[in-house]
Amino acid sequence: MRWNIDPQSLAETILQGDRLALARACTEVENDSAAGEQVISTLFQKSGKAHLVGITGSPGTGKSSIVNQVAREYRLRHPDSRVAIIAVDPTSPFSGGAVLGDRVRMRDLVGDEQVFIRSMATRGALGGLSRQTTALALLFDCAGYELVIIETVGAGQSEVDIVRLAHTTIVVEAPGLGDDIQAIKAGIMEIADILVVNKADHPGVEATERALRSMLEMAQGRIRINTGHHGGELGMTGKSIQTSPAVAWMPSVLRTVAIENKGTREVVDEIARHRVWMEINGRWSAKEHLRLRSDLVNRLKDQLFDHWLGKFTESQLEGMVEQVMARKKSPYQAASELLSKV
Ligand SMILES: Nc1nc2c(ncn2[C@@H]2O[C@H](COP(=O)(O)OP(=O)(O)OP(=O)(O)O)[C@@H](O)[C@H]2O)c(=O)[nH]1
Numbered sequence: 001m002r003w004n005i006d007p008q009s010l011a012e013t014i015l016q017g018d019r020l021a022l023a024r025a026c027t028e029v030e031n032d033s034a035a036g037e038q039v040i041s042t043l044f045q046k047s048g049k050a051h052l053v054g055i056t057g058s059p060g061t062g063k064s065s066i067v068n069q070v071a072r073e074y075r076l077r078h079p080d081s082r083v084a085i086i087a088v089d090p091t092s093p094f095s096g097g098a099v100l101g102d103r104v105r106m107r108d109l110v111g112d113e114q115v116f117i118r119s120m121a122t123r124g125a126l127g128g129l130s131r132q133t134t135a136l137a138l139l140f141d142c143a144g145y146e147l148v149i150i151e152t153v154g155a156g157q158s159e160v161d162i163v164r165l166a167h168t169t170i171v172v173e174a175p176g177l178g179d180d181i182q183a184i185k186a187g188i189m190e191i192a193d194i195l196v197v198n199k200a201d202h203p204g205v206e207a208t209e210r211a212l213r214s215m216l217e218m219a220q221g222r223i224r225i226n227t228g229h230h231g232g233e234l235g236m237t238g239k240s241i242q243t244s245p246a247v248a249w250m251p252s253v254l255r256t257v258a259i260e261n262k263g264t265r266e267v268v269d270e271i272a273r274h275r276v277w278m279e280i281n282g283r284w285s286a287k288e289h290l291r292l293r294s295d296l297v298n299r300l301k302d303q304l305f306d307h308w309l310g311k312f313t314e315s316q317l318e319g320m321v322e323q324v325m326a327r328k329k330s331p332y333q334a335a336s337e338l339l340s341k342v
């Protein structure tokens with residue numbers, strides 16, 4: 001069913017705390033519709049307060065279980081707050097069960113009107129996904145959600161994307177993955193603000209912790225040598241913020257048993273501590289800058305792409321494909337020639 005939506009009144013209804021309106025806006029934002037854009041533009045002035053926390057790690061390490069507990073603990077501490085959870089579901093469209101699975105794992109939250117859970121399917125488009133996730137996070141921020149948790153599976157590009165999006169990144173590991181730890185790209189250690197060893201009720205937790213700590217030390221050493229500051233995450237902004245190693249953030253390694261709600265408080269403490277640290281050290285605004293800039297650049301890319309592609313007729317494009325097919329022109333030459341015509 002397609003409703004006629006008035007973005008202005010949708011935005012107002014969202015501010016009144018109407019969950020149905022928010023769900024509606026989520027759909028619009030995910031679909032990249034004009035109405036979604038207008039809702040965000042209407043509410044944008046209210047944004048900039050939410051703490052965006054990314055949580056990533058191998059499949060099945062217990063991310064959703066941790067998110068469940070963290071959200072619950074946060075709500076206990078801040079009864080007036082609202083928490084949004086974005087679960088980026090990486091499973092193939094064939095299994096289709098993951099959304100339900102997340103809801104089951106997050107069952108403690110069901111019934112809490114101040115917690116909003118949104119699952120997203122990747123539908124195979126990674127770039128598009130990160131853009132959608134960014135927009136959804138912004139929508140929740142606009143809607144007055146103080147804590148926005150984004151769960152992604154640490155596979156491929158997504159763990160790197162999450163750094164651009166989140167203020168705080170939690171990387172989850174679990175014992176028993178054995179050599180998997182070795183297989184974790186060093187990159188993931190460089191993005192972690194908080195490391196969690198979940199399933200600490202399983203054997204091998206000490207070994208996992210040790211491996212993480214030594215990888216962390218290696219990563220920290222590399223970060224200092226390469227960039228002189230933690231994460232090197234300010235590259236996109238074109239300028240780096242000068243921070244001495246003395247104020248570099250040292251990620252903690254925390255143990256949890258998410259299914260027994262053990263260690264959750266420490267995770268929530270650490271999230272809060274990281275936020276304070278960022279604010280004191282100018283990192284909060286640096287991350288905001290990075291995030292908003294990359295969002296702006298992405299939006300420009302989209303619009304420029306549509307604009308220029310619209311300049312070619314189908315027959316012009318097809319004619320060039322034929323020439324490439326016939327090996328008369330390379331794809332590079334074809335692209336340059338097409339562009340030179342407009
Ligand atoms: N023994 C034990 N099992 C846990 C713990 N935390 C989570 N589990 C179980 O591990 C399984 C996976 O947990 P999830 O929270 O769904 O893990 P996930 O990382 O979100 O999984 P994906 O989203 O599918 O990648 C579930 O069956 C949980 O009940 C824990 O601390 N100890």
Ligand SMILES: [Mg+2]
Nearest residue numbers: 063064102151
């Ligand atoms: Mg999950």
